[in-house]
Amino acid sequence: MPNIKELTDLTTQVRRDILRMVHKVNSGHPGGSLGCAEFFVSLYQKLMETKDGFDMDGIGEDLFFLSNGHISPVYYSVLARSGYFPVEELNTFRLIDSRLQGHPTTHEGLPGIRIASGSLGQGMSVAIGAAQAKKLNNDDHLVYSLHGDGELQEGQNWEAIMYASAKKVDNLISTIDLNQQQIDGCTDDVLPMGSLRAKFEAFGWTVLDIEKGNDIEAVLEGMKKAKSLTGQGKPVCVLLHTVMGNGVDFMMHTHAWHGKAPNDEQLAIGLEQNTETLGDY
Amino acid sequence: MGIIMKTYTYTEKKDTRSGFGAGLAELGRTNPNVVALCADLIGSLKMNEFIDENPERFFQIGIAEANMMGIAAGLTIGGKIPFTGTFANFSTGRVYDQIRQSIAYSGKNVKICASHAGLTLGEDGATHQILEDIGLMKMLPGMVVINPCDYNQTKAATIAIADYDGPVYLRFGRPSVPIFTPADQKFEIGKAIQLTEGTDVTIVATGHLVWEALEASKALHEAGISAEVINIHTIKPLDDKAIIESVSKTGCIVTAEEHNYLGGLGESVARVLAQHKPTPQEFVATNDTFGESGTPAQLMDKYGLNSDAIQKAVKKVMKRK
Numbered sequence: 001m002p003n004i005k006e007l008t009d010l011t012t013q014v015r016r017d018i019l020r021m022v023h024k025v026n027s028g029h030p031g032g033s034l035g036c037a038e039f040f041v042s043l044y045q046k047l048m049e050t051k052d053g054f055d056m057d058g059i060g061e062d063l064f065f066l067s068n069g070h071i072s073p074v075y076y077s078v079l080a081r082s083g084y085f086p087v088e089e090l091n092t093f094r095l096i097d098s099r100l101q102g103h104p105t106t107h108e109g110l111p112g113i114r115i116a117s118g119s120l121g122q123g124m125s126v127a128i129g130a131a132q133a134k135k136l137n138n139d140d141h142l143v144y145s146l147h148g149d150g151e152l153q154e155g156q157n158w159e160a161i162m163y164a165s166a167k168k169v170d171n172l173i174s175t176i177d178l179n180q181q182q183i184d185g186c187t188d189d190v191l192p193m194g195s196l197r198a199k200f201e202a203f204g205w206t207v208l209d210i211e212k213g214n215d216i217e218a219v220l221e222g223m224k225k226a227k228s229l230t231g232q233g234k235p236v237c238v239l240l241h242t243v244m245g246n247g248v249d250f251m252m253h254t255h256a257w258h259g260k261a262p263n264d265e266q267l268a269i270g271l272e273q274n275t276e277t278l279g280d281y
Numbered sequence: 282m283g284i285i286m287k288t289y290t291y292t293e294k295k296d297t298r299s300g301f302g303a304g305l306a307e308l309g310r311t312n313p314n315v316v317a318l319c320a321d322l323i324g325s326l327k328m329n330e331f332i333d334e335n336p337e338r339f340f341q342i343g344i345a346e347a348n349m350m351g352i353a354a355g356l357t358i359g360g361k362i363p364f365t366g367t368f369a370n371f372s373t374g375r376v377y378d379q380i381r382q383s384i385a386y387s388g389k390n391v392k393i394c395a396s397h398a399g400l401t402l403g404e405d406g407a408t409h410q411i412l413e414d415i416g417l418m419k420m421l422p423g424m425v426v427i428n429p430c431d432y433n434q435t436k437a438a439t440i441a442i443a444d445y446d447g448p449v450y451l452r453f454g455r456p457s458v459p460i461f462t463p464a465d466q467k468f469e470i471g472k473a474i475q476l477t478e479g480t481d482v483t484i485v486a487t488g489h490l491v492w493e494a495l496e497a498s499k500a501l502h503e504a505g506i507s508a509e510v511i512n513i514h515t516i517k518p519l520d521d522k523a524i525i526e527s528v529s530k531t532g533c534i535v536t537a538e539e540h541n542y543l544g545g546l547g548e549s550v551a552r553v554l555a556q557h558k559p560t561p562q563e564f565v566a567t568n569d570t571f572g573e574s575g576t577p578a579q580l581m582d583k584y585g586l587n588s589d590a591i592q593k594a595v596k597k598v599m600k601r602k
Contacts, residue, residue, distance in 0.1 A: 057360050065355075106387050114358050116387045119378050125348045126383055129355020129363075132340065136316070137359055156379070159345035163352075167340075 002045050007216050009277035010081060011041045015247045016280060017077035017090055019270045022261040025094040028102065031257040032148065033074035035179050035214070035242040039146070040078040042219045047227065049141060054084060054111035062141045063130055065115055067123020068148035068177065069103040070259065076100050080281070084112035087281040121154025123147060124174055128164050131172040142230055145174045150182030153191050158203075164235040165204030172235045173226050178213070179244040181255040200237040213242035247274055286502045287477050289495050291459035297489075298396040298453050300432035302327025304439025305364060305394075309335045312362065312443055318353055319366045320346045325455075326366035326396050346371045350379035354389045362443055363391050369398035369452055370411040373418055384448050385421040392442050393418075394451045398428075399539035400567070400584055401456045401489060401577040410572035416544020418450040419517045425470060426517040428452040428538075428546075430491035432460045434514060437468035445470055452488065454539075456577045459492050462512075473520035475527070479509035482595050483527040486537035487513045487546045490565065490586060494537055497591035508595060516546050521553045528554065533561045533598040537591050539581075542566035561601035563594040 002010070014037045022028035044050075048062040066075050073093065080087040085099070092098035099110040103118030115126050127145035134141060147157070164172060176196060184190050193199070200207045206229050210222035222238065229236050244258070245251025248270040251262075262270055308315040309331045317331050318340040332339045340356075342349040346367055353363035365372065372395035373380070384391045395414065402410050419426045427442070427449060429435040435453050442449045476491070477498050486494035491512045498508040509527050513520065528534050534554070536547035547564040554560045567584050581587045 057358060059359060063358070115354060115389075116382050119382045122347075122351050122379055122383050125351020125379075126355040126358075128348075129352035130358045131355070132352070133356045133359025133361050136338070136361065139359070156347040156351065159343075159348035160351065163342065163345065163348055166343075 004217060007041055007045055010045065011037045011216060012274050013276070013278040014041060014074060014077045014081065015274045016271055016276060018073040019248065019262060019267055020280065021073045021077070021090055021093040023267045026261045027094060028073055028261060029070040029259045030073065030261065031181070031244040031251060031255070032068065032071040032177065032179065034248060034251065035244045035246045036071055036074050036146065036177055037247070038214050038216045038219045039175065039240060040074050042216060042223060043144060044078050044082040046220055047223050048144065056114060058114065059137055059139055060141065063114065063143045065123045065127040065130065065143070065145040066104060066117055067145055068120060068151050069117030072102065072104050075104060079112040081278070085110065090281045120148070120151045121156040124157055124160035127172055127174065128160055128169050131169050134171055142227065143172050145172070147174060147176050148182070149176055149178045149180060149193070149196070150187050150190070152176065152193060152196070161200065161203045161205065168233050169235050170231055170233050173230065173238060174235065175238040175240050177242055178239050179242045181244045181258065183255065183258050185255055196239055204234060205237045206232070206234045207237045207239065209239045209241065211241050213240040214246045249273060286498070288499065289461040289476065291461045293460050294457040295432040295460055296455055296457050297429060297432060297435040298325070298455060299327050300429070300435030301394055301396065301439050301451070301453055302330060304436040306330035306334065307440055308443050309338070314360055314362045315364065315443055316340065316356055316361045317364045317366065318342055318349050320344055320349050320371065322367050325368070326394070328366055346376045347379050350376045351383050353391045354383040354387060357389045357391060364394050365391065366394050366396070368409060369395035369414045370409055373414040374411060377417060381421060385424050388423065389448060390446055392449045392451060396453055397455045398452045399454060399489070400572045400580040400586065401454050401539065403455065403577045403580065404574050406574040407571040412541045412567050412572065413544060414452060415516055415538070415540045415546065419549065423447060424517065425449040425515070426452070427470065427515050428488040429514045430488055430512055431458055431462050433462045433464050433466060434468065437466050438514065441468035441470060454489060456489070458489055461492065461495070471515045471518040471520055473523035474512040474514070475523065476510040476512055477508065479507040479531060481507045481531055482599055483509045483511065483531045483534040484537060484591060484595065485511045485513050485524060485534065485546070485550060487516060489539050490537040493588045494591055496588035497595065500588065500592055501595060506595065506599070513546060516549055519549050519553060521557070524550055524553055525558050528558055528560045532602045535563045535565060535591060535594045535598055537565035539586055540566055541569060543569055561598050563598040565590050565594050
């Protein structure tokens, strides 16, 4: 099991991957990707129990579903660096004939991906279905999902949130990336959602906050706590407080880098702030 | 010497949705991976028998069809074969993006089972009478689209699609219609069934219109017109070969369906003929319109979806040969 230093190094390398991927094709979504680097690294390196290799059914292992598919750069980087496919393949992100589509898909057969996402608001329903399949299969592994906070404006989420508690889907940990930004601005300016804690609790979920969502130790501690709260009759919601664009100073605390790639000069600054640790792809 | 026409009779009428319910119940007994989901319409979809026998394999979703489609996609991850049940309107248009991304593009083995399709839903009116669903579903890459014609065929189709690995749209309806196909039929996805042999005109029909096509062929026979009736239960993939072979003999064709002529079976047939064998064609279908309240028979008459309408279309198309 990697130690904190190793996880931190990996996170830095993942941030470099994200910047280089979106820069190369001058498109993609760096902001949310950077904000979730610690979460993905924690999940795939420490928290999830996974089997060697990849099969779609995932029986006998933990599963993860990304609902806000636009943060594919962080997902691809962490999957590659966790051994799902060669890291060199990150070079093909968003290019023609690539398995690394702009938004994640099963269609091209990329190992690690179990559902297409991109059109927002659909991932929680899928995660619930997979969690209920685990129960039918007497498989006591967990299902994790990640959602943007702005994404919760999609109504299907609330159908899913209502259902998961009503049906006691307690093998599910749904994490909300609470960066308070969306394409058109702050979530509070675009469509204020009030207290997400109060909303999830009112819908019957167990809720816990990870205040330092970009501190790998805090993320690990919080997610371990979330894990300990499964199996108690309620689905678990983690409110992961993150900073969009984390780790690259000019990208932080703004929605401006939601879906915009850095130019050559900006890339150089970003990479300078995140020096190579494990080797670039 | 006149051709002796094969005739079809029936002793019982039943709704095709009950065929779905019976097929699902049988799957419950024979295939442990089959699970069922419903959005608050258990009785309408005739799912009670499956639920009574397999309560642990049934998921009541509530009135939340988008969530139902996502959950169904998720259940396939773990090897389940989910059958979703709700009205055709709520099975397609209401959840199109969910089906497109989470089921079709993701290649999930979900069976979308849709009752109360078309005008024959009746008195509830146009809000519930979808006439666009075949078009919506056939345009999705990889989606199989099936519209069986009677109770027996719907039951057989329900059982058959469990053995097919991939997304399927199964469309059926509410009214009682004659049962004229064999109870022991083997349902082959994508294989047209020739019901009568004829030389003057081809009539290809799907769903409730198949019986109407047979009725029309009887009347036409008495008028000296020999009609070849083909049951196209699978709209996608379409049995191109059967259609081309038949029109090669008859030289003209009428398509009949309880659906808008835009996007339906008729358009699929026209595409095949335009590419391979340009042939005069007439469409028995709704004419780019919504439905309205009324009894099924009144509606099928008003919107021209019955034996009379098919006979008129035949006479028209034969003049164009």
